[in-house]
Amino acid sequence: MQAPAYAVPMDDWNDLRLVLAIARNGSLTGAAKDLEINHSTAFRRLGALEDAIGVRLFERLPGGVYAPTQAGERMAATAERIETETDALDREIVGRDTSLTGRLRVTSSETLAYRVLTKQIAKFRELHPGILVELVIDNRVLNLSRREADIALRINRPREGDLYGRKLSDVAWTAYGSRSLLAGGAPATGPTDFAAYPVIGWEENASGINAAEWMAEHVPSQAIVYRTNSIVSQLVAAKAGIGVAVLPCYLGDPEPDLMRLVREPISALGRELWIVTHADLRRTARVRAFLDVIGEGMTAARPLLTGSLPSDG
Amino acid sequence: MQAPAYAVPMDDWNDLRLVLAIARNGSLTGAAKDLEINHSTAFRRLGALEDAIGVRLFERLPGGVYAPTQAGERMAATAERIETETDALDREIVGRDTSLTGRLRVTSSETLAYRVLTKQIAKFRELHPGILVELVIDNRVLNLSRREADIALRINRPREGDLYGRKLSDVAWTAYGSRSLLAGGAPATGPTDFAAYPVIGWEENASGINAAEWMAEHVPSQAIVYRTNSIVSQLVAAKAGIGVAVLPCYLGDPEPDLMRLVREPISALGRELWIVTHADLRRTARVRAFLDVIGEGMTAARPLLTGSLPSDG
DNA sequence: GCTGGCGCTTGCATGGACGCAAGTGTGACT
DNA sequence: AGTCACACTTGCGTCCATGCAAGCGCCAGC
Structure with missing residues (x-):
């Protein structure tokens, strides 16, 4: 900031991600966690950026609060639009993947994974050993558009239009x-x-x-x-x-x-159990394979899920 | 590419710039020149990116021609949209700059600079010593939206809607x-x-x-x-x-x-001489100052430009 | 067919960005 | 007032990306 303000074009697009993360978190530490970098790196990168463009992007408030200035907000807004672009790009590139290899991130609630899902993932691994399954247990609803996960098992019918889901069972x-x-x-x-x-x-x-x-x-x-x-x-x-x-x-x-x-x-x-993916991903080979295996496995698990008593059969 | 294709989200937005540059140039060397990096860096970064996402982005044709694949084209398209975003961001941030310091890139044709402009830039420098003027002599029409220059002297009325210009004189x-x-x-x-x-x-x-x-x-x-x-x-x-x-x-x-x-x-x-800037920049202090100085200077130069003979006066 | 030019590819040395860890400042709770 | 927690800030050592330069392949022109 003190250096002469040679206004220079944005020459590192990653700086935008940093600004966005800081704006979202209101703190360097939170932003750094999001970006999986060290606090100090975030600190220095922001400083260097502000020096380079000669504009203060965040007000440093007491208590370690980073509040975006007008310019900071403007930059974060751009970064957010870019993020939407890159997210879509990610999905589209992955969507073309016809190989039954690679990584597949699945998310579900803790209890579902405990009683129902893990067994079926084991089956899936047996059928497709080339695919690395990452099960993310999180009761929060992860953002599939942002590819926080590829596939989610949810207890609600998905509402967003760009998601694609199938009802697996009722849950009693x-x-x-x-x-x-x-x-x-x-x-x-x-x-x-x-x-x-x-x-x-x-x-x-x-x-x-x-x-x-x-x-x-x-x-x-x-x-x-x-x-x-x-x-x-x-x-x-x-x-x-x-x-x-x-x-x-x-x-x-x-x-x-x-x-x-x-x-x-x-x-x-009574609730419904849905398996959900992003529309862009539903033709990806490994996503489709997972949907198939789970869909079949759930048929077997349906009595358990719907609460039919053994004696009812 | 040979490594297991762990499809991973875009984790370096700068890679998009590289893909865009390669797609535009059709070669690594050209792209590297645009980005002001070394060929070898471009080579390795592209390789690392393709490995990471597990998708080939360019076909390597004989003669060192890099032709984008479908995925490469898709990525370049995203990068281009992002570039438009960052360009607009640059302009807006610079547009808020009320200081009479910093850098100002001016472009004009060779002959205009030779006979008319340089003298006036000297005057401008005298009035605003804090502003570093970069005169880019190029008979091509530089892209003001992309901030290849802040101010252009052109022999045509600007047509793009987001440019802002003033007619300085007729040219005979x-x-x-x-x-x-x-x-x-x-x-x-x-x-x-x-x-x-x-x-x-x-x-x-x-x-x-x-x-x-x-x-x-x-x-x-x-x-x-x-x-x-x-x-x-x-x-x-x-x-x-x-x-x-x-x-x-x-x-x-x-x-x-x-x-x-x-x-x-x-x-x-007969042609018209226009001074042109991007609409986003026209309130920037140093741009405005330049317009003022040149506008005034051109009044004095008008007889020369319009071809009035001394005896005509 | 050789030579020169151009561009991709690869080995090597360096510098700067990074993570780590210690230091400092601020606010909250007791 | 004192302690704790949290977050920013700064010094230090490391490591990786980068630039450089040499090597290789392709094409064109004499």
């Missing part, structure tokens, strides 16, 4: 308790009476989670004896006899220590 | 010969009779040059004794008495060895 939920807690009796057939048991619930402000919202409505909060935002912890707690938990059937049914509080799944909690 | 042309060749008589006042003298002309296929096309029509080709594509060479040849040349008055009139073949400028060759 119901209430479970340990056999000791429920005294080993047969599951009730009538409406669930939660008040009769201690209940395991979600953390207070768990918004956006279907089960959490349903419970807030149907379970008296005095009945709740334990709260956690982790569904796995709920499962473990239920097995330990702490209380009754509302779980997807594919988690609850395979646990020998657990039994259903009521026989039928709770229809209000 | 007429025919000149050395005093010895024309026998020192007073210039004729009637229509020019070229056939009476040897004539200096343009190279055969000089298309797009007004004077060349006019001469092809009005001067019998047998009369032409010397051809060159350089107007400076024409001037020198005329001074040497080789023949009659058609020159802009600002070139011919100041030469004591030359005199006009006819008194009045040839109206069909």
